[in-house]
Structures are given as C-alpha cells and as structure tokens.
Amino acid sequence: MTPKKDPSGRRGRGRPQSFDRKEALCAAMRLFWDRGYEGTSFDDLISVMKISASSFYNAFGSKEALYHEVIETYMSVAGGWFLDILGEDADTRTVFEDLTRAAAVEFTRPNQPAGCMISVAATQCSPNQHRLRDLLASQRTQAEGAMAARLQQGLEVGDLPIDTDIEALAAFYGSLLRGMAVQARDGASQERLMEIARFGMNAWPKA
Template sequence: MRLFWDRGYEGTSFDDLITAMGISPSSFYNAFKSKEALYQEAIEAYAQASGAWFYDILGEPADTRTTLERLLTFAAAEFTRDDLPAGCMIAVAATQCSPSQARLRELMATQRTQYETAMANRLRLGVNLGDLPATTDIDALAAFYMSLIRGMVVQARDGAARERLLEIARIGMQAWPTKDGGSSAA
C-alpha cells in the first residue's frame, strides 16, 4: 500500500513490489494474481485504515460547521504525517494513467465520488438540523470542500508544511454559508 501510495500504480514496478514484500514472483502471482489485483486490495486497505477518519468525523455529533472545520483540520494533520507518504492515496491515485489502466482510473474516481457523496449527505443533514440555510447548494458546497481537500493533498505532496495546510483550511472555512445566505467572509 505504501509503495502505491508514494509512487502511484504505474510508478511502482513489479520488482519494487516483490522486493518490498520479500517474496518470489511465483509467490506474488499465487497470492495476488496480478499487480492490478494487488492495487485494488491496497486501495481497499487504505480506505479501511487511513481513510476511515473521514467518515468517522462526518459521523461525529457536532454542528455541521464544526464537523467540516474538524475535517479540514484533521486532513491537514493526516496529509502531513511523518510516518506515512504525504497526502491521500485516493485523491492522487490514477488521475493520470495510460489508457490501458482506465479501469483503475474509474475505480479511483468512484472512490473520490463516494467521499464527496458522504460529505454532501452530512451537509444535507446540516440543512435538516438548521445548521445550514435551506437555500444552500449542497452539491456545490460538497464539491467545493472536496476540491479544497484535494488541493491540500497536492500541497502536501509538494512538501507544504502542516501549518500551511491549516491556513488553507482556515481560509476555506470563510466560504461557509451563513444563515442569511452569504458566506463567513462576507
């Protein structure tokens, strides 16, 4: 998972994989069948382990603004951990790959859509609870904050410090809709 996360699917060679796992080529094929099958397992493992915090935060019993602010703050910390590759494996994975890997690109796009849908669902709950104005364009707001998170991923991959990502998150929260339909920055 870490190799794919750090180097991407196409940047990780078969030799890299067997060396990291300490197994022979035949053992690799017996266990995983193909590099693509292993990649799919790695994505699932990432989503369950490193990506679970996203869903956990969305499910916390707090008002919607606090939830989103916590999500962005936690993302800044998570994307800049010293013990893991920078950024988010799903956000940066398979956005650019050869035409022969269209299936993997679609898998990653589906994963990213699931995260955005989860955020939109939490924002809808916020409207129902009165945390957000009823006129809020939920899908656009979810797309905005997911774009912000993906931008933070790229910043982290480029070496941005956690403090920089926290500042981006702070500025991003200024776009939060207010009860009168404006934004926090207005």
C-alpha cells in the first residue's frame, strides 16, 4: 500500500510514485467534502487526484479506504482548530466563544468547501453505507464528547453553575455548530454565522 521507506529514509526499490500522495489526498478531501461519499464518483476522484485507476488502487486500496483516510486528514488538518481551541488555557466561556466564532470563520473560508465535512455527512444514505454513517455519527459524538469534557473541567473550576447539565449544554453547542455548517453550505456569509454564534453565546448559563 504505502510506499515502503527504509528507516534511513532511502527509497526502496521499484518504480517510484509519480504523484505526491499528500496532494492527491488533499484533492480527494476537497471533493468528498463538497459532494459527500456517494456523491463523489470514482472517475471524478482519479481526475482531480491526477492519477490512473490502477495507481489509485495501488496507493489507496479502495474508495472507502480512501474516505477513511480523508476523514483522518480532515480531523488533523482542516478540523484541527476545533481541538486546538478546546485545549486553550482560558476561561470556559471564552473557549466556547472562540469555538463558535472560529466555526464562523472556518465554515466560510474561500478556496475550500463551505461548512464542516463531518457535520453534514451521511445523515441520509442508503443501507449499504451504514458502516460509513455510523463512523460519521461516532465522529460527531466524539466531538461533542470533547466539548462535554471541557465543560466539565469548567464546572470543576467554577466557570459554570454547579447544577449545569454538562451533557445537555454540550449537545446544545453541538447542535448549533452542525446547524451553522448547514447554513454555511447553503451560502450563509461569515458575518451571518458570527451573528448566530453571538446569539449562541447568549444561551451561556448564568449563575
């Protein structure tokens, strides 16, 4: 699958790959991001990745395997801001304000598809794609879990009223972010998303 590299860094033998794997992966990510899994055809993929069918299977295994890899890439690159902000050393309210505002920015970046690749993916799909649907749903659950963990931490240091329902509050901000992702895909501007984010912060629990 992956080109085998000597621990010393020297290439192994055999014909070298004629394309940059990361670049191809990134091109595939943008396509999947824009069109979803089922909406992206094999031919479109190898076209934007600029490789042939055989190179595709040689390098990535299958369409589904590529999609998995793309999700990992998305989480670590395009979605990295999410966990970064949750890890910020700041007041809990500030963290969530940054989070929602960052979403407004990230969801409307030019030169990349609008919205979040994970939030809106595979919510409706055919039964033979249920594995993927479950994978995406679990990614969303994980993201919400990360928010819940940060809120819990905030509760423990007194940033939140002690009777705050952490899970529910995380679900609220999860919902808001997913809704913002849909709005972004429908063409909402960054300013509009910012206003939504601001209203979202009005819901922050008061002591």
